[in-house]
Amino acid sequence: MTKTVDQIPLPQASPGTERNLTVVRYRAASARPFVYLQTGLHADELPGMLVLDHLMRKLDEADARGMLEGQIVIVPVANPIGLSQRISRSHIGRFDLDSGSNFNRHYPDIAGPVGDLVDGKLTQSAEGNVARIRSAMARYLASLDDIRDEADELRLRLMRLSCEADIALDLHCDSESIMHLYFLQEHWPQAEDLHRLMASECTLLANKSGGEPFDEALSTPWLELQARFPDLPIPPACLACTVELRGQHDVSDDLAARDADALFRYLQHQGVLSGDPGPLPAPVSSATPLSGVDMIEAPVPGIVSFRADPGDRVKAGTVVAEILDPTTGERTEVTTRQTGVVFGRRAHRLVRPGDIFIKVAGEKTLEGREGQLLTSR
Incomplete structure (x- = not known):
């Protein structure tokens, strides 16, 4: 041994x-x-x-x-x-x-x-x-x-x-x-x-x-x-x-x-x-570039209701989630700019503006995806 x-x-x-x-x-x-x-x-x-x-x-x-x-x-x-x-x-x-x-x-x-x-x-x-x-x-x-x-x-x-x-x-x-x-x-x-x-x-x-x-x-x-x-x-x-x-x-x-x-x-x-x-x-x-990951941020605060699960394939423009403001009943649709696979999402459903809460990976490098490619936190 x-x-x-x-x-x-x-x-x-x-x-x-x-x-x-x-x-x-x-x-x-x-x-x-x-x-x-x-x-x-x-x-x-x-x-x-x-x-x-x-x-x-x-x-x-x-x-x-x-x-x-x-x-x-x-x-x-x-x-x-x-x-x-x-x-x-x-x-x-x-x-x-x-x-x-x-x-x-x-x-x-x-x-x-x-x-x-x-x-x-x-x-x-x-x-x-x-x-x-x-x-x-x-x-x-x-x-x-x-x-x-x-x-x-x-x-x-x-x-x-x-x-x-x-x-x-x-x-x-x-x-x-x-x-x-x-x-x-x-x-x-x-x-x-x-x-x-x-x-x-x-x-x-x-x-x-x-x-x-x-x-x-x-x-x-x-x-x-x-x-x-x-x-x-x-x-x-x-x-x-x-x-x-x-x-x-x-x-x-x-x-x-x-x-x-x-x-x-x-x-x-x-x-x-x-x-x-x-x-x-x-x-x-297939392998894809990290620069092709759409790190989707919450545009508003609220409760997330996902429309896509990990492993789902989506197209650019697909609604992947809605965010509910429980004080008004208003719902905000959130779309992805990437065609590819949903590979991760946040388990905690309460978000604040700027929170990354769902990620889509695709073959196309996305505009603005350079330098800091991972979540900083």
Whole structure:
């Protein structure tokens, strides 16, 4: 058995308290391929915790049978800070109550300092360059020791655990949603096997979505280093993906077992586990640009009555919801400007002006969809 379990303490936020990151490792004699998985970064998004429990049970069996060919690192609760936050018996897991920041934003941009560390040391060997850059990433992150904020320290610890991975999967979910994935455009169609195995109904591509989320903190430095050293071979050596496991209430052993089986087969396809994963299933959707997502905002306050469900296909101009002002009885129709699939909507039906409450993904890039492509909050 190669499995180990470690506890990494976070710095004390107040006297008499301590939180820890649980890190589960499965490691063969070769450290490659190295796949990193985490869940619960938004700590009120629970499906991934059940999925990784099912996956680790399968990995325990695989480990006992000698199937490990590479390294797998799993953080089954990536945010013990958010997991502990409650107000009046309501869980608040998306934002740090101390700073107000989104736990999946504001990860350190390491491309500049890493580029400085490897400047003059890269060669015409792509394999050698990848090894040097990974080592520089680890050294730079290890040198950051002056962080005092607990949430920022959490971000740093997660980066240290994952920065040398070949593949990093960050498991999340939306409010009410279908299965969907986020990748760099640069990693398509390389990433199509995960898209097909997870039966993703909506896969969204962008090389930079804004806000510095965890997955892009690992993957975009490779693109920035390519741009800085254009005459040297630097592949996009970390395939990082945010996996959205449907909606917050899609928490069941049946779904979790199905998703864990898909992830197990993906690990086999990637050569981290031995054994026959079987043929790839047919895709159930096509990848589309993140810039083609219509993030529909409420124009007025009121009670939402949806006219479209997650998974529905709609055309531009379709009424997707009405908003009722209960004090007057007036209803305001809300339409989409995109032709595509409704992939997410807000579970809480009371909205204020400017609230994003339903999302439609399509093939056409929409006017104004540039820069900040994700919800800022």
